Amino acid sequence: MRTKTNFPKALYIHIPFCESICDYCDFTKLQYFHSFAEKYLVALKKELNEKVTNKELDTIYIGGGTPTSLNDEQFEELLKMVDPLAKSVKEYTVEANPESLTLSKIKLLKKYGVNRVSIGVESTNNQILKSINRKHTFEDVKTAVDNLRENGINNINLDLIIGLPNVSFKMLEKDICNILSLNPNHISCYSLTVHEHTVFYINKIEEPNEEYSYEAYKTINSLLEENGFIHYEVSNWSKPGFESLHNLTYWRNEQYYGLGLGASGYIDNIRYKNTTNFNKYISFKNEIEQEVVTLEDNRQYEIMLRLRTKEGIDVLDFKDKFGYDIYERNKDVIDDYINRGYLLTSARRIVPTFEGMMILDKIYLDLA
Ligand code: SF4
Known part of the structure; x- marks a missing residue:
């Protein structure tokens, strides 16, 4: 019989809606429509009630898509649905895009105990942002960060993409300096990957080569280390004590619940992935792909994942x-x-x- 410590202690929830679609994006996402979101939240609630058997979680992470693309009522409904599980968590993160992280949403985050926000910055150059179909400016990021702090949410991650077209090394250094000027606790930098079915792919945008990525990571790493950050995972830096507890669950090869469209989870030696078909998901026909993790598989996951971190x-x-x-x-x-x-x-x-x-x-x- 398994002991209680075998239950997943981390919960990921996927909100697939976005106000607009970025040119490079390969995440499970779709354009926000009010009625779609209404139906989605009903299906999500059902999945949550059925799947999450351990109510004593350590971390919750609501990602996307763009969770803040929901309107205020829907956003509160989501946070309310999760609230019974959130009482004793150590880390409760919500992802946000700067332009939709409004004051009213920040107040809701605070009200429901969210203590960490991860903002998709991607670039701090407004022309680059426009060219990849992002809808925010760097000024929006500053405003969002100020508003979070004024409302008592101080644990902030800022995301950046490395290798976007027309970004020189000088611009990359400027990006890092701009991001540092906002004094976040955590910074994630992911190298651009060009996936099929994206605008980047159609436009034949090239991924950065290994040499470029290596030099970029090296530059970023030295700038961030000089400023007191620890490179604790391949693509992630944090101030001491601000490592992402939720993401460490993945890299420690530990179990987690994954809910929502296209979400992955790992429970009872099974790694699973929910359907990516929106109509099936909202009609409660979640066809789940499953991989039974044998001891040998688990050994390989353990080596692969744990070596990613310090x-x-x-x-x-x-x-x-x-x-x-x-x-x-x-x-x-x-x-x-x-x-x-x-x-x-x-x-x-x-x-x-x-x-x-x-x-x-x-x-x-x-x-x-
Ligand atoms: S906001 Fe995020 S999830 Fe939505 S399209 Fe852009 S990159 Fe993809």
Whole structure:
């Protein structure tokens, strides 16, 4: 029989609506319409009531899409629906776009105990923002951050995309300086990926090559470290103590509930993904794709995910779970990576350095 600690302690909720569609976006999303959102919230409530059996969660993360694209009534309905689960969570995050993070929505966030907001900034250059069909300006970001702080929400993440077309290194440095001027606790920088069925793909926009991404990450990393940030995951930096607890659940290979259109979850050795078909979802015909995670699969997930962070792989913990000492078995390979500056060992952990984080796929293949 499983013990209570086996229950997921993290909950992700997907709100798929957006006011407009960005040219690069491959997330599960659709244009906001009032009536669609009404039906969606009904289906979401049903899924929440059926699926979330553990009411003692540590983290909640409402992402999208754009949760703040809902109107105020719908936004409050969403927060109300989640509220019984939110009483004792340590971290409650909502994603927002700057232009729809209005004062009234901020007051609702505060009222329902949301203590962390993640804002999609993507670029701080207004021309670049316009060129990728974002609807905000950098001034909107400043206003949103000020309003959050004035209303007592101080734990703020700002997202940036690396490798957007026509962004020079000089502009990237300016982006980082602009973002630092807002004094966030957490910054995420993701390298652009061009997916099929996006405007970028149709327009044959190229992804940044490895060399560009490496140099960009290096530049960002040194600017952020100089300003007191810790590079705790490949694409994420935080002030000490402000790592995203929710996202650490994923990287620690722990279980989580995932609700909503196209959402993924991991419960009872099953990794699942909800339907991405909106009509099916709102008609309660959620066809779920499932992957049964065997011990061997789990071992591979453990190596792949845990190496993404500064926590790395705990050798004793790993041995408890998988029955062997990962360091002893791969001693030559690991020592070689250590000597070349890609890995280090610290307090019985195998930890990637910055350089190691840049070649994780290779390290993973050698250790898996
Ligand atoms: S707002 Fe976010 S989810 Fe919506 S289209 Fe733009 S990138 Fe995609």
